[in-house]
Amino acid sequence: MVSLIFLIFNDLKHLHNLLLLKTQFLFAIKLLIVFNAFAQNNNEQLELKIENDKLVLVDRYYTSGLFLTYRKDLKNNFILKKAESNKLQLNITLGNETYTPTNLRSIDPRDFDRPYAGWFFVKAEIGKIKVNSAFFIALETGITGEEALSGKIQTWAHEFFNIDVPTWTQEIESKFLINLKARYIWNIPFSKRQAFKYVIEPSLGTKDIYLSNNIEYAFGKLNTFNSSSRNNFIDSTNTNEFFGLISLGHRYVLHNTLIQGSLDYNDKTFTTNHEPHIFELKIGGTLKFKKNTLKLIYNFNTKETPLSSSHSFGTLSFSRNF
Numbered sequence: 001m002v003s004l005i006f007l008i009f010n011d012l013k014h015l016h017n018l019l020l021l022k023t024q025f026l027f028a029i030k031l032l033i034v035f036n037a038f039a040q041n042n043n044e045q046l047e048l049k050i051e052n053d054k055l056v057l058v059d060r061y062y063t064s065g066l067f068l069t070y071r072k073d074l075k076n077n078f079i080l081k082k083a084e085s086n087k088l089q090l091n092i093t094l095g096n097e098t099y100t101p102t103n104l105r106s107i108d109p110r111d112f113d114r115p116y117a118g119w120f121f122v123k124a125e126i127g128k129i130k131v132n133s134a135f136f137i138a139l140e141t142g143i144t145g146e147e148a149l150s151g152k153i154q155t156w157a158h159e160f161f162n163i164d165v166p167t168w169t170q171e172i173e174s175k176f177l178i179n180l181k182a183r184y185i186w187n188i189p190f191s192k193r194q195a196f197k198y199v200i201e202p203s204l205g206t207k208d209i210y211l212s213n214n215i216e217y218a219f220g221k222l223n224t225f226n227s228s229s230r231n232n233f234i235d236s237t238n239t240n241e242f243f244g245l246i247s248l249g250h251r252y253v254l255h256n257t258l259i260q261g262s263l264d265y266n267d268k269t270f271t272t273n274h275e276p277h278i279f280e281l282k283i284g285g286t287l288k289f290k291k292n293t294l295k296l297i298y299n300f301n302t303k304e305t306p307l308s309s310s311h312s313f314g315t316l317s318f319s320r321n322f
Helices: 001-037 149-162
Strands: 045-050 061-074 089-102 119-131 133-144 176-191 194-205 208-220 240-255 277-289 292-302 313-322
Touching: 061 313, 119 149, 133 208
Parallel strands: none
Antiparallel strands: 045 061, 045 313, 061 089, 089 119, 119 133, 133 176, 176 194, 194 208, 208 240, 240 277, 277 292, 292 313
């Protein structure tokens, strides 16, 4: 009986978390709609994206992410050259990510399967988009440690809902980190309602060093590659889309500062080894109606440290053109 009561209480806590996420998401949607109510050009976009493992009823590893992204079609050359056969798009993202071990109660790092870590960053990205391919380069910079605010935000949320409060013991030290990233997308149209795309992304810097590859299959009502929301490209024509997607990926990681600490491996707080090979799965759907786009995605990845296990989390996003 005691075990049954505990399970019911635990499920209610998860339900409270889901209701909080829903409330925040709907409120943000209303703000974006009001903000863009009088816009007419349709060459800019705002997106709010929430990633959280509460959506799949777990609380560990990459446990939450909150991102606000501004996108704009550029009319002139900027870093990359614009031509009649392509378009340039600028993306600027402000984001916060939170990482925790499985054991949230312990203050002994020997009980941890990964370190506590927060990442507060800004990323600027510029891309050249062609008919069936795109190339992006990005600069991402931010801070870790207490200044990233991830620990304070998560602790407040857990105290508010009276659930296990993470100790945030020996959080990854405060650092200023910078990364240079590139991304190449190659579209392989199969029919009007089906398409594959291949994405390769290298990353080099003081935060992490990796090379990722993934292939995605999309099916349904699809726009042309260079105006499709499946690529987060701005569509000034407001053409509707409704499609599902399945993506398989592999990431080869040489270094991850949010797990291993600094590149010189001289951190005083708890760090651990990383897994070099990470496999990823995404399954989701997108609904685009006029200026608005809604996305819901389930994410899965294999373990990132030798002591950890695989992980799942959900993604919710809303964007609006203006």
